[in-house]
Amino acid sequence: MIEAHGLARGFRARGKTVEAVRGVDLDVAAGELVGFLGPNGAGKTTTLRMLTTLLRPTAGRAVVAGKDLATDPVGVRRRIGYVAQGGGTIPDSRVLEDLVMQGRLHGLGKREAISRARSVADRLDLADLVERPVKSLSGGQRRRLDIALGLVHQPVLVFLDEPTAALDPRSRANVWEHIRALRADLGTTVFLTTHYLDEADALCDRVLVIDNGTIIATGSPAELKANVSGDLVAVGVPELALVRTAEIAARIAGQDAVLAEGNTVEFRVPRGDLALPELLRALDAASIGTNSLRVHQPTLDDVFLTLTGRTIRDAEEAHVAA
Numbered sequence: 001m002i003e004a005h006g007l008a009r010g011f012r013a014r015g016k017t018v019e020a021v022r023g024v025d026l027d028v029a030a031g032e033l034v035g036f037l038g039p040n041g042a043g044k045t046t047t048l049r050m051l052t053t054l055l056r057p058t059a060g061r062a063v064v065a066g067k068d069l070a071t072d073p074v075g076v077r078r079r080i081g082y083v084a085q086g087g088g089t090i091p092d093s094r095v096l097e098d099l100v101m102q103g104r105l106h107g108l109g110k111r112e113a114i115s116r117a118r119s120v121a122d123r124l125d126l127a128d129l130v131e132r133p134v135k136s137l138s139g140g141q142r143r144r145l146d147i148a149l150g151l152v153h154q155p156v157l158v159f160l161d162e163p164t165a166a167l168d169p170r171s172r173a174n175v176w177e178h179i180r181a182l183r184a185d186l187g188t189t190v191f192l193t194t195h196y197l198d199e200a201d202a203l204c205d206r207v208l209v210i211d212n213g214t215i216i217a218t219g220s221p222a223e224l225k226a227n228v229s230g231d232l233v234a235v236g237v238p239e240l241a242l243v244r245t246a247e248i249a250a251r252i253a254g255q256d257a258v259l260a261e262g263n264t265v266e267f268r269v270p271r272g273d274l275a276l277p278e279l280l281r282a283l284d285a286a287s288i289g290t291n292s293l294r295v296h297q298p299t300l301d302d303v304f305l306t307l308t309g310r311t312i313r314d315a316e317e318a319h320v321a322a
């Protein structure tokens with residue numbers, strides 16, 4: 001559904017060139033729900049704007065929804081939906097009016113546009129709000145309208161740029177439900193950008209992690225977490241038993257570093273739940289009693305930290321300061 005090779009884009013700003021995207025390869029299959037995860041300024045929106053024909057790549061090529069980006073941008077536009085950050089609704093119009101107008105912009109006849117508008121409003125839980133002025137909608141309702149606007153022409157592939165930015169947790173969960181339903185009911189391929197780790201984790205089949213304009217990892221959230229970080233096991237023991245415990249832990253953890261400090265020994269293993277029985281048996285055999293035992297399963301932030309040496313939040317703060 002998306003096949004991109006070496007997509008790149010630079011911008012001239014204040015006499016300098018910013019390489020926003022530096023050679024991105026993408027391969028998204030039909031029906032996938034893929035998340036493009038990275039800190040602010042990583043190059044997510046720029047990539048999305050290239051894939052949706054709004055921005056010309058400086059280098060690279062892509063086939064999107066079966067059409068070549070460079071030679072058939074109109075063909076690409078017909079087949080895709082794009083929901084930008086901030087959305088494209090007109091505040092003084094009414095919800096239905098807005099949806100109908102969008103359908104008309106896509107070349108639908110009046111009756112067809114009204115029928116599609118009603119059906120997409122229904123799908124996004126906006127049926128009771130169709131006569132409301134857009135400006136009276138809450139943040140979550142407004143985001144659902146933005147998504148509905150991107151779906152009126154029934155695209156096979158929809159791009160969502162930060163679909164839940166600035167929403168409260170309940171509205172975010174609600175938007176997630178609608179995105180899941182899109183794929184489940186209609187088979188729509190969804191490609192979304194996010195800098196929310198929990199969003200990528202909860203929603204996406206596959207995550208592409210982007211930093212500084214380059215994709216640094218790809219896989220399902222579970223694969224990324226298992227391959228990159230592993231589980232962190234922390235065992236609390238009497239201080240006198242610390243060295244012995246660290247030796248036992250080193251046998252279980254293999255090559256990985258074991259940290260022994262104060263009353264706690266920490267080490268990483270691919271699966272904490274599988275390592276625990278072995279650890280407990282070995283400690284028991286050495287007559288070492290445990291005071292506490294904790295297994296921390298990695299988050300996508302641990303993945304980002306392992307790959308880049310900084311958290312997503314640190315990367316965003318550095319970007320703002322630059």
Ligand SMILES: Nc1ncnc2c1ncn2[C@@H]1O[C@H](COP(=O)(O)OP(=O)(O)OP(=O)(O)O)[C@@H](O)[C@H]1O
Pocket residue numbers: 011012013018019020038039040041042043044045046047195
């Ligand atoms: N029109 C432009 N002119 C100059 N620089 C730009 C332009 N658009 C983007 N950039 C720069 O390119 C880099 C990537 O920006 P982009 O908006 O793609 O990041 P992003 O990952 O989408 O961030 P966010 O999460 O904040 O939307 C940033 O350093 C940004 O400042």
